[in-house]
Amino acid sequence: PIYLNTKYGTDVKPEEVAITVGAKSAVFMSIVLLTRMGDEVIVPDPGFPTYECVVRYAGGRPVFSILKEENEFRITPSDVDNLLTKNTRGVIVNSPHNPTGSTLSRDDVEGLLEIAEKRNLFIISDEIYEDYVYEGKYYSFLTFPEWRDYVIYISGMSKTWAVPGFRFGIIIARKEVIKKIELLATNIYSCPPSHLQYAALKAFEMGIEWFDRIRDEYRMRRDVVLEELSRLPGVKTVKPRGAFYVFPNVRELTRMLGYKDVDELSRAMLFEAGVLMLPGTAFPLYGGEGYMRISYVLPVEAIREGFNKLRDWIESKMG
Numbered sequence: 001p002i003y004l005n006t007k008y009g010t011d012v013k014p015e016e017v018a019i020t021v022g023a024k025s026a027v028f029m030s031i032v033l034l035t036r037m038g039d040e041v042i043v044p045d046p047g048f049p050t051y052e053c054v055v056r057y058a059g060g061r062p063v064f065s066i067l068k069e070e071n072e073f074r075i076t077p078s079d080v081d082n083l084l085t086k087n088t089r090g091v092i093v094n095s096p097h098n099p100t101g102s103t104l105s106r107d108d109v110e111g112l113l114e115i116a117e118k119r120n121l122f123i124i125s126d127e128i129y130e131d132y133v134y135e136g137k138y139y140s141f142l143t144f145p146e147w148r149d150y151v152i153y154i155s156g157m158s159k160t161w162a163v164p165g166f167r168f169g170i171i172i173a174r175k176e177v178i179k180k181i182e183l184l185a186t187n188i189y190s191c192p193p194s195h196l197q198y199a200a201l202k203a204f205e206m207g208i209e210w211f212d213r214i215r216d217e218y219r220m221r222r223d224v225v226l227e228e229l230s231r232l233p234g235v236k237t238v239k240p241r242g243a244f245y246v247f248p249n250v251r252e253l254t255r256m257l258g259y260k261d262v263d264e265l266s267r268a269m270l271f272e273a274g275v276l277m278l279p280g281t282a283f284p285l286y287g288g289e290g291y292m293r294i295s296y297v298l299p300v301e302a303i304r305e306g307f308n309k310l311r312d313w314i315e316s317k318m319g
Contacts, residue, residue, distance in 0.1 A: 001013065001014060001017050002204075003207075004170075007208060008140050008142045008143045009143060010142045010143060012142070013175070015175040016148075016172055016174060016175055016178055017170065017171070017172055017178065018170075018171040018173075018178050018181045018185065019168070019169070019192050019197060019200075020168075020169035020181075020192065021167045021168075021169065021185075021189050021192050022156060022158070022167035022168065022169045023126070023128050023154050023155060023156035023170070024050060024169070025167075025169060025185075025188070025189070026156070026169040026170070026171045027050055027051070027054065027124070027126060028050070029184045029185065029188075030152045030154065030171065030173075031051070031054040031055055031058055031060075031092070031124065032054065032057070032058045032184070033177070033180050033184060034089065034090055034122050034152075035055055035058035035059065035089060036058075036059065036060070036089070037059035037060070038059065038060070038087060039058075039059075039060040039061070039088075039089035039090075040060065040061050040085060040087040040088045041055045041060050041061070041062055041063065041088075041089055041090050041091070041092060042063045042064075042065050042083050042088065042090070042091045042092065043055065043063070043092045044064075044065055044067055044075050044092070044093070044094060044097070044287075045064035045065060045066050045284065045285050045286065045287035046067060046073075046099055046100060046247070046280055046283035046285075046287040046288035046291070047067075047092075047094060047097070047098070047099075047283055047287075048094060048098050048283070049282070051092045051094075051284075052064070052284050052285070055092075060089065061087075063083050063088070064285055064286070065079045065080060065083055066079075066286070067079075067097075067100060067102070067287055069238055072102050072238055072241075073097060073100035073101075073102040073247065074095075074102045074103075074104055074105070075091075075093060075108070075112075076111070077112055078111075080112060081115060084115070084119060088119065088121060089121065089122065090121050090122035090124065091112065091115075091116070091121060091122075091123050091124070092123075092124045092126070093112065093123060093124065093126065093141075094125075094127075094128075095125070095127065095129075095139075096129040096130070096132055096133060096138075096240075096241070096242025096243035097243060098129065098243055098283075099245050099247055099278070099280065099283045099288070099293035100238075100240060100243075100245065100247040100293075101222075101241065101242055101245045101246060101247065102238075102240060102241065103133055103138065103139075103241045103242040104139060105139065106137075106139050108139075109141060109144065110144070113144055113146050113147075113150065113151075116146075116149075116150035116151075117146065117149070117150065121150065122150060122151075122152065123141065123150050123152070124151075124152045124154065125140075125141045125151055125152065125153050126154045127140055127153060127155045128154065128155050128156055128158065128159050129159055129242060129244075130155060130160075131160045131208065131211055131215065132159065132160075132215065132218060132243050132244055133215075133241060133242040134215070134218070134222065134241055135241045136241060138242070140153070141153055142172060147172075148173075148174045149174070151172075151173070152171060152172070152173045152177060153170075153171070153172040153173070154172075155169070155170045156170055157200060157203065160208075160211060161203055166196050166199070166200070167192070167196075168192060168196055168197075169192075218244055218296070220300065221244070221296040221298075221299075221300055221303060222240065222244070222246065222296055224296075224300050224303050224304065225246050225296050225303060226239060226246065228304065229248050229294075229307075231307075231311065232310070232311065232314065233253060233256060233314065233318075234251075234252035234253030234254075234255070235248050235249065235252070235253050236248065236249040236252075237249065244295060244296050244297055245293050245294065245296070246294045247288075247291050247292070247293055247294075248291065248294065249290060249291055250262060250265065250291065251290035253265070253314075257314070261289070262279040262280055262281060262288075262289065262291065263281060265279070265292075266278065266279040266292060269310065269313070272313060273309050273310055273312075273313035275306050275309050275310045275313070277292040277293065277294050278292065278293040279291075279292055279293075280293060
């Protein structure tokens, strides 16, 4: 825990840490552990599809908090408060957020912790994109002293260190929760591969200062995507502060090109223009209708090439 304690100024103990086979298994085990039959768990929509799938698998009922463009796609305390019922068991939070790139403010995090305290809820905080923040300060739930009472923090090495194949995840929670996670993990996969754990130790010893250059590169890529989107007709975009996604509103473009929805538009873009953008409805229900997700993990040259193809295709469709 030295790495996270230094990073966030917190006091995580070794017995409050579990290393998992990827952050995805951490999400799975955390939801399964804390969700009982009939429990309601608030999940973001749009959001990572695994959240609602695992809630259903565990016998719970996902309650979707629709993330609004006017709120920069943040899941706000007031949004959560409006969805609470006597059956609410917890909230799943992802900041920086996939697929919109939103990040929570300090007020958001504090407000969600206040709700958790008032209603005795768990918060599963998926912070896998925590180092990809381009404006303002990033507020991890670990920076607040109340985290032990309500929060399960999840992260991993897939994004910051760009080693998704390592399948190295991290859970931080109070020791009673970690004990139960260990029981689940032992019966699912025994343990993460030991040689990858040693590699991770070496990576953590490097600190995080080296990542500044990577973050600057991704900020530049994001800005290029925003610039290119501004040149397309019928597209509106909220400037994302984190992750490596942009989530443009393409409702007007969809209408202008004569497609019935973003699913139809995305298929046409792929097979006719050779450009891939995921329809917002893939994440996972209705909140993404009318939007598309752009991932800017490619170099700037490839991003501009893709937008050139897209622009030419749009112009040809519009005559």
